[in-house]
Amino acid sequence: MAGAMASTPRSPLASLPPGLARRRDERVVAGVCAGVARWIGVDPLVVRVATVILSLANGVGVVAYLVAWLVLPVEDEDAARTVEPPAGAGRGRAAEMALGVGCVTLGTLLLVRWVAPFFPDGLVWPAAIGGLGIGVALARAGDGDHRWRELAARLPGNPVEALRGGAGAWVRIAAGAVLLVVGLATFLATNGAFASLGAIGVSVVATALGGALILGPWIARLVRQLGEERRERIRNEERADMAAHLHDSVLQTLALIQRHADSPPQARSLARRQERELRAWLYDDRRRAGDGAADTLAAALDRLADEVEADHGGTQVEVVTVGDCPLDPGVEALVKAAREAVVNALRHSGAPEVSVYAEVAGGRVEAFVRDRGRGFDPATVDGDRHGIARSIVARMARHAGRADVTSAPGEGTEVALSVACQPEPAP
Amino acid sequence: MSERSERSATRVFLVDDHRLFLSGVRAELAGRADIVGEATDVESAVEGIRATEPDVVLLDVHLPGGGGRAVIETVRPSHPGVVFLALSVSDAAEDVIGVIRAGARGYVTKTIAAGDLAAAVERVREGDAVFSPRLAGFVLDAFAGDVPPGAALDPELDQITPREREVLRLLARGYTYKEIARRLEVSIKTVESHVSSVLRKLQLSSRHELTRWATDRRLI
Numbered sequence: 001m002a003g004a005m006a007s008t009p010r011s012p013l014a015s016l017p018p019g020l021a022r023r024r025d026e027r028v029v030a031g032v033c034a035g036v037a038r039w040i041g042v043d044p045l046v047v048r049v050a051t052v053i054l055s056l057a058n059g060v061g062v063v064a065y066l067v068a069w070l071v072l073p074v075e076d077e078d079a080a081r082t083v084e085p086p087a088g089a090g091r092g093r094a095a096e097m098a099l100g101v102g103c104v105t106l107g108t109l110l111l112v113r114w115v116a117p118f119f120p121d122g123l124v125w126p127a128a129i130g131g132l133g134i135g136v137a138l139a140r141a142g143d144g145d146h147r148w149r150e151l152a153a154r155l156p157g158n159p160v161e162a163l164r165g166g167a168g169a170w171v172r173i174a175a176g177a178v179l180l181v182v183g184l185a186t187f188l189a190t191n192g193a194f195a196s197l198g199a200i201g202v203s204v205v206a207t208a209l210g211g212a213l214i215l216g217p218w219i220a221r222l223v224r225q226l227g228e229e230r231r232e233r234i235r236n237e238e239r240a241d242m243a244a245h246l247h248d249s250v251l252q253t254l255a256l257i258q259r260h261a262d263s264p265p266q267a268r269s270l271a272r273r274q275e276r277e278l279r280a281w282l283y284d285d286r287r288r289a290g291d292g293a294a295d296t297l298a299a300a301l302d303r304l305a306d307e308v309e310a311d312h313g314g315t316q317v318e319v320v321t322v323g324d325c326p327l328d329p330g331v332e333a334l335v336k337a338a339r340e341a342v343v344n345a346l347r348h349s350g351a352p353e354v355s356v357y358a359e360v361a362g363g364r365v366e367a368f369v370r371d372r373g374r375g376f377d378p379a380t381v382d383g384d385r386h387g388i389a390r391s392i393v394a395r396m397a398r399h400a401g402r403a404d405v406t407s408a409p410g411e412g413t414e415v416a417l418s419v420a421c422q423p424e425p426a427p
Numbered sequence: 428m429s430e431r432s433e434r435s436a437t438r439v440f441l442v443d444d445h446r447l448f449l450s451g452v453r454a455e456l457a458g459r460a461d462i463v464g465e466a467t468d469v470e471s472a473v474e475g476i477r478a479t480e481p482d483v484v485l486l487d488v489h490l491p492g493g494g495g496r497a498v499i500e501t502v503r504p505s506h507p508g509v510v511f512l513a514l515s516v517s518d519a520a521e522d523v524i525g526v527i528r529a530g531a532r533g534y535v536t537k538t539i540a541a542g543d544l545a546a547a548v549e550r551v552r553e554g555d556a557v558f559s560p561r562l563a564g565f566v567l568d569a570f571a572g573d574v575p576p577g578a579a580l581d582p583e584l585d586q587i588t589p590r591e592r593e594v595l596r597l598l599a600r601g602y603t604y605k606e607i608a609r610r611l612e613v614s615i616k617t618v619e620s621h622v623s624s625v626l627r628k629l630q631l632s633s634r635h636e637l638t639r640w641a642t643d644r645r646l647i
Binding site for chain 1: 519538560561563564567568571596599600601602
């Protein structure tokens with residue numbers, strides 16, 4: 001029921017007389033007296049005095065007040081009347097609140113003592129101080145009326161929840177905790193509990209429990225906040241990293257492209273190079289880390305394409321790699337042979353685009369360098385091309401690899417390379 | 428041939444959040460296709476495609492409001508006849524595989540030459556698949572390796588045949604369908620059916636590697 005109260009301002013009892021509601025805007029504790037006074041049509045002071053007298057008389061006042069607190073709906077009909085208090089006013093409210101809780105506790109205990117006189121002062125005063133402490137801890141000041149209202153609406157519900165949030169809340173929570181501990185200590189001391197060793201344990205446990213109850217949610221929140229701050233810091237670092245990269249490479253390249261606007265091949269190769277770089281940076285962690293890290297076939301082929309495109313303006317080298325392996329001497333020879341084949345194709349085939357495909361499977365690397373240029377008849381090649389083809393073949397042979405050149409006039413050329421390799425690096 | 432000439436121009440809908448790119452594609456396809464509409468985000472794309480019912484949607488992978496995938500997934504159930512060709516600057520494997528698995532009939536990069544783009548549009552309109560060398564490489568990666576022992580795999584879907592692998596490897600090497608057909612001494616239709624079959628497997632396979640694939644790749 002308390003929960004329902006907190007979330008909806010409607011009365012849980014359908015039979016309540018209409019118009020009877022708590023007045024949060026005029027309250028001292030929870031607005032019950034003010035609400036009743038408004039409903040009857042008298043000054044709230046009258047009802048408050050009556051409540052106190054009833055409380056001291058036989059306890060009916062306190063019980064009735066608590067029941068009304070739980071049962072009566074909250075009314076905010078006069079929102080217009082509720083002038084937002086200045087920012088500092090919340091602090092005054094907090095003190096009021098603390099005093100209220102303290103007074104109610106004190107009153108209740110005095111009453112109980114009067115009815116059943118076996119409660120000594122040793123219980124009454126510590127409990128009153130403790131109540132004051134709870135009040136201080138629960139009160140959250142400084143955030144204006146909204147927070148305050150929120151809190152008041154939550155009060156009958158979950159006081160632990162009410163502890164969360166609010167700037168400087170920890171000061172009040174600490175003050176509340178100190179008061180609680182003083183209360184508990186006074187209680188234990190005046191009752192002679194410290195005389196026996198066991199009671200010390202009790203008091204320690206009680207104190208720890210009180211502290212944990214009050215500080216627990218705050219600590220949890222602190223931990224959460226720390227985690228969030230760390231994530232935020234990582235995000236910021238990534239952002240700075242990105243900005244630095246964009247500045248160093250992309251903006252520079254754009255400036256260069258503008259300067260070379262009258263030379264399409266150069267502008268094109270600049271754009272192409274930047275594209276490849278950015279792509280690797282964005283999508284490929286291995287290659288991004290590539291600079292100093294362990295070198296692999298895929299990274300080497302990408303670099304190859306990069307460099308060849310830079311040297312031969314206006315050309316494109318498309319690299320597709322399936323699988324990957326470390327760059328041992330055999331694989332390095334294959335990359336170098338592939339580079340020769342690519343350069344050869346760009347120089348002689350007349351095709352502006354060369355495809356490089358490499359696949360690592362079953363302990364072997366296979367690579368294909370292909371163009372769609374004019375091709376040649378392997379039987380009647382001129383010395384230069386034959387020489388290059390031979391040097392590629394010889395290079396691969398030294399590493400127990402193979403190289404085959406397939407070509408026909410008008411059909412383009414394909415160089416197939418293969419060599420053994422170490423297994424792919426473990427993930 | 429006569430059937431081809433009788434058919435009206437392919438009706439194409441463009442979806443891309445870069446207006447500059449949209450106008451470029453429009454200029455490239457002028458005279459080769461009929462551009463029936465354009466959109467720059469998921470919501471307007473879904474609306475526009477439903478209203479114009481084009482033959483082919485050229486779809487950017489990265490779109491505000493959920494990406495190209497969201498467009499395919501929203502439109503396909505009600506308009507199964509509309510085919511999607513993904514077009515992207517992204518070479519990230521998870522993007523490419525993601526949009527294919529959502530139902531795109533192919534994937535080409537934005538650097539594709541104008542003539543090739545028009546040909547790719549025609550090809551997907553006729554129901555064939557369009558694989559760029561890079562997509563072929565991704566698929567080979569995805570279907571690479573031995574099937575984990577004890578895994579419940581559907582051999583129909585979770586493995587590619589040696590012949591399909593051969594076709595994919597030639598695609599990755601930069602061969603056109605025609606060149607592949609000549610090299611393997613089969614008809615172009617046969618090559619097309621192999622590629623379509625691979626596409627289907629890519630879309631439907633529950634192969635372990637496909638779902639965890641992108642993550643695996645990043646870990647290598």
